[in-house]
Amino acid sequence: MTDCLRLEDPAAVLVPQWPAPPGVQALCSTRHGGVSGDPWGRLNLGDHVGDDPGAVAENRARWSRRLGVRPVFLRQVHGVRVVSLEATTPDGTEADACLARAAGAACTIMVADCLPVLLCDTRGGRVGAAHAGWRGLAGVGGNAHAPVGPGVLEALAAHFDPDHTLAWLGPCIGPQAFEVGPEVKAAFEAASAGAGDLFRPAGAGKWRADLAGLARGRLAALGITRVYGNDSGPAWCTVGNPSRFFSHRRDRVSGRLAASIWLE
DSSP states (O other): OTTTEEEOTTTOEEEEOSOOOTTEEEEEEOSOSOOBOTTTOBOOOOSSSSOOHHHHHHHHHHHHHHHTSOEEEOBOOSSOOEEEOOTTOOTTOBOSEEEESSSSOEEEEEESSSEEEEEEETTSSOEEEEEEOHHHHHTOTTOTTSOOOOOHHHHHHTTSOGGGEEEEEOOBOOTTTOEEOHHHHHHHHHHOGGGGGGEEEEETTEEEEOHHHHHHHHHHHTTOOOEEEOOSOGGGBTTTOTTTOOOHHHHSSOOOEEEEEEEO
């Protein structure tokens, strides 16, 4: 993990280790550095999880100061909508991916087990971020039995040239902890038979899924092969690292991390 990111003190943020061009900046929060009390635990950036609104506002202000630009906090619904950000785009805009072509706003994705995916153009002209829970990644929206369509990564990558795109995968629930039903495996196999290799039997008809691995496969199918960050190892698992990461599956009542990317 130390080859892929750096944990800074006292800010305690994850700094992507990737060859992004000058003018592209990215950070991912941990649970450190905020004011929320238990059970949200310090730097909770989610305003929809029952935390004190004043604490969330202070945490968001601290994150904005850390970035040096305003992060736009979306209302994420496990869908595939992409919104283009402007400096005036309001928080609460409904989308699960965002794109910025100019300075003034940071593309920001909140997670607490789902996978944040950051994209940047190697020529420095645009950046983007996607909320890749399994539904958005597989393109099934809120209905596990719906027909599989293009997922959130396909929707965001449509705005990028794969020959000039880098991707960074942030922390998420790891393959040792992500137990799912057969409908999840079937949804991914409907798009790619090879996706079945990223599921391992967990007993009682359940499977353990490699969410980051599934994202790497979807990106590769899009021609995006320069992928950094989460390698599916245990150090990246939100469930298995309670001192560093929030996890809804582990704690049920949980704060939210944020991965942000922006143009200077």
